[in-house]
Amino acid sequence: MTTLLDQINLPADLRALDREDLPQVAGELRQFLLDSISTTGGHFASNLGAVELTIALHYVFNTPYDRIVWDVGHQSYPHKVLTGRRERMSTMRKQNGLAGFPKREESEYDTFGVGHSSTSIGAALGFAEAAKLQGEDRKAIAIIGDGSMTAGMAFEALNNAGDRDVDLLVILNDNEMSISPNVGALNNYLAKMLSGKFYNGFRNVSGRMLDKVPPLRELAKRSEEQLKGLFTPGLLFEEFGFNYIGPIDGHDIDTLVTTLSNIKKLSGPQFLHVVTKKGQGYKLAVADPVKYHAVTPFTPENGMTGKSGSSKPSFTQVFGDWLCDMAAKDERLVGITPAMREGSGLVKFAEQYPTRYFDVGIAEQHAVTFAGGMACEGVKPVVAIYSTFLQRAYDQLVHDVALQNLPVVFAIDRAGLVGADGPTHAGSFDYSFLRCIPNMAILAPGDENECRQMLYTAFLHDGPTAVRYPRGSGIGATVQEEMTALPWGKGEIRRKGSKVAILSFGTRLGAALHAGEALDATVANMRFVKPLDDALVAELAASHDLIVTVEDNAIMGGAGSAVLESLSAQGITVQTLLLGLPDSYVEHGEQNQLLADCGLDGAGVEAAIRKKLG
Ligand SMILES: Cc1ncc(C[n+]2csc(CCOP(=O)(O)OP(=O)(O)O)c2C)c(N)n1
Ligand SMILES: CC(=O)[C@@H](O)[C@H](O)COP(=O)(O)O
Numbered sequence: 001m002t003t004l005l006d007q008i009n010l011p012a013d014l015r016a017l018d019r020e021d022l023p024q025v026a027g028e029l030r031q032f033l034l035d036s037i038s039t040t041g042g043h044f045a046s047n048l049g050a051v052e053l054t055i056a057l058h059y060v061f062n063t064p065y066d067r068i069v070w071d072v073g074h075q076s077y078p079h080k081v082l083t084g085r086r087e088r089m090s091t092m093r094k095q096n097g098l099a100g101f102p103k104r105e106e107s108e109y110d111t112f113g114v115g116h117s118s119t120s121i122g123a124a125l126g127f128a129e130a131a132k133l134q135g136e137d138r139k140a141i142a143i144i145g146d147g148s149m150t151a152g153m154a155f156e157a158l159n160n161a162g163d164r165d166v167d168l169l170v171i172l173n174d175n176e177m178s179i180s181p182n183v184g185a186l187n188n189y190l191a192k193m194l195s196g197k198f199y200n201g202f203r204n205v206s207g208r209m210l211d212k213v214p215p216l217r218e219l220a221k222r223s224e225e226q227l228k229g230l231f232t233p234g235l236l237f238e239e240f241g242f243n244y245i246g247p248i249d250g251h252d253i254d255t256l257v258t259t260l261s262n263i264k265k266l267s268g269p270q271f272l273h274v275v276t277k278k279g280q281g282y283k284l285a286v287a288d289p290v291k292y293h294a295v296t297p298f299t300p301e302n303g304m305t306g307k308s309g310s311s312k313p314s315f316t317q318v319f320g321d322w323l324c325d326m327a328a329k330d331e332r333l334v335g336i337t338p339a340m341r342e343g344s345g346l347v348k349f350a351e352q353y354p355t356r357y358f359d360v361g362i363a364e365q366h367a368v369t370f371a372g373g374m375a376c377e378g379v380k381p382v383v384a385i386y387s388t389f390l391q392r393a394y395d396q397l398v399h400d401v402a403l404q405n406l407p408v409v410f411a412i413d414r415a416g417l418v419g420a421d422g423p424t425h426a427g428s429f430d431y432s433f434l435r436c437i438p439n440m441a442i443l444a445p446g447d448e449n450e451c452r453q454m455l456y457t458a459f460l461h462d463g464p465t466a467v468r469y470p471r472g473s474g475i476g477a478t479v480q481e482e483m484t485a486l487p488w489g490k491g492e493i494r495r496k497g498s499k500v501a502i503l504s505f506g507t508r509l510g511a512a513l514h515a516g517e518a519l520d521a522t523v524a525n526m527r528f529v530k531p532l533d534d535a536l537v538a539e540l541a542a543s544h545d546l547i548v549t550v551e552d553n554a555i556m557g558g559a560g561s562a563v564l565e566s567l568s569a570q571g572i573t574v575q576t577l578l579l580g581l582p583d584s585y586v587e588h589g590e591q592n593q594l595l596a597d598c599g600l601d602g603a604g605v606e607a608a609i610r611k612k613l614g
C-alpha cells in the first residue's frame, strides 16, 4: 500500500501534505525501495538509511530552487523516487535506464553529478557563492556521510567554507560506517560524540539555535572549554567556522523537519550532525551493512544468499589470494586500501595479516603518498585501488612515487568498463594517464593466471608498477599456485596467421583470439603496455600488412597510441587500426553489452578488421 506515495510525483506534492503524514510517507517509501532495489539490485543499505532525511529535506527546502548536493550519490534513490522518477526505478542502472547516482542530464533536482566521494561540500559551496554573486537567496545543502568526510577534499572545502559568509548547510549523515566500518581519528571523534560516556540521547537542538547569538555562543564555548575533560560535541566543526547543531536522530522525521526549518532561517555556514543507521527498516541489512551496501537481486524474505553465481574466480579474488600468498613469502609486504577492503579483495589479507593491513579511509591521495613513505624504508607496499579512484591521486603518483622511482605495486582493479556504476566508476583512462609517467611500468594480464604471475613479476621489480585488471571474471583460466616471473617487457604470440596482426592488451585477449580465428590473423598478447615490446611490434609490422591494437582503455593515448609511437620511433610504416573505448563517456549498463556496443567483443573486433580490409 502506497497511498500517500502515490500522491507524490514531485517535491511540491510532498510539501502539500500535512506534517503528520510524513512518517507514513517514510514507511511507504522504505517499503517501495526494498521492493524495488531487491528486484533491480544496486546500492541498498545507505538508501534505506536516508529515507527520513530525504523526505525532510524536500519538505522543508524549496527544491529545485534550493540546491541539494548528495555526496557519492549512492544514497540518492529516495531522492529519485520523490523527484519524478518513481516509475523508472525498475530501470535502475540498466542500459538507458536511471543512473545509480545523481546526474544533471536526468533531472533538474540532480544539481551535481557525482559517484566519487567527498565532493559535496566543495560543490555546494560553489552553488552558495554563485547564488551570492547572482543575487539569489537560495540555500545550498551538502549531505555527506561519515566515510566520505574522511577525504582531504571534504576538509579542503570545509576550510574554505567556514571562512565565508555564505548560506551553506553541511549535513553529516553519520551512520558509523563507510562500506566497511569507518576508520581513523575523525571516526573516533564522531564515535566519542555519540558514545554513552559523553552523551545521553540526542541533543536539544532548539537550545543550540541560540548559539547564533554571538555573545552567548562565545560565552558558552569558553565555559565549555574551561571544563576540562568535558567533551564538547561539534567543537571541531565550530572551530572550522560552522555553527554546529546536533547530533539529532536522522530517523525521527519530526525532529528533522523542525531542525531544518529552524536552520533555514539562519545565515552563514551551518553544520547539522544527523545520526542514522545503514539499512534502517530491514533487519538483515542493519545486522550486516557491509553485505547490504550494494546488492544483486534478492528476495526480501530470504535476504542475500551471498553467492556470486559464477564458478570462476574474479580477478579481485585472484589478487586477494596472491596477496596472502606473497605476504607469506615476503614479510616486507604490506597491503593498503583507501576504504575498499571488500571490493578490492582484501578481506582475507586483513584477517590473516592485521598488522600489515592498512585501511586509510577514503583518502586515495594519502594512500599513495603513504605507500611512498613506506617504500623509502624498505617496506614493500601493494596499493589495492580501483582505476577510477586512482585518478584522484595523480599528483601523488607522479611526484611522491614515480619521480623517486619507489617500488610500489598498484593493483588496479575495475579497469575498463565496470557496467552498472557507469561512467563515474569506469576505469577507462589508466593506460593513458600512467603511460606518460617516467619510471612507471604497466602490466595488463590477458587472463586470471597471468594476473597472478604479473603481480608477482611487478612485486619483484625495483620501481613503481601497475597491474590492471577488470571487474568480474575472465575466461576462467586455471590459476597456478606456483609463481613465475614473466620476461620483463616482453609480449607473446598466441596465434600465428598471416596479413593481419592483432596486438591485444589486457583481457580483450579473448575477443582478439576470436577475430584471429575468424580472419586467420596473428594474435599477440602484449602483456606490457610499458615498457612496450618494441621488438615484437617491429617484427609483426615487418611480416604483416595490417597492425590492429585492441584494448579496453580510451583510444586516446592508450596502448594503441603506444604502438603508433613505437612504429614512428623505429621508422616503420605500416597500416594500422586502433580499437578501444571511444572518446566519449560510456553510460551504465551490463558490462559485456557495453563492451560489445564499443565494438570490443569478438564479433566487433572481427567486423572492424573486415571493414578496414574492405
Ligand atoms: C573517491 C572515492 N573513493 C571510494 C569510493 C567508494 N565508496 C563509495 S561509498 C563509500 C562509503 C561511503 O561512506 P559514507 O560516506 O559514510 O556513506 P554510507 O555508505 O555510510 O552511506 C565508498 C568508500 C568512492 N565512491 N569515491
Ligand atoms: C558507490 C561506490 O563507489 C561503490 O559502492 C561502488 O559502487 C562499488 O563498486 P563495485 O561493486 O565494483 O565494488
Ligand SMILES: [Mg+2]
Binding pocket: 145, 146, 147, 148, 173, 174, 175, 176, 177, 178
Ligand atoms: Mg557512513
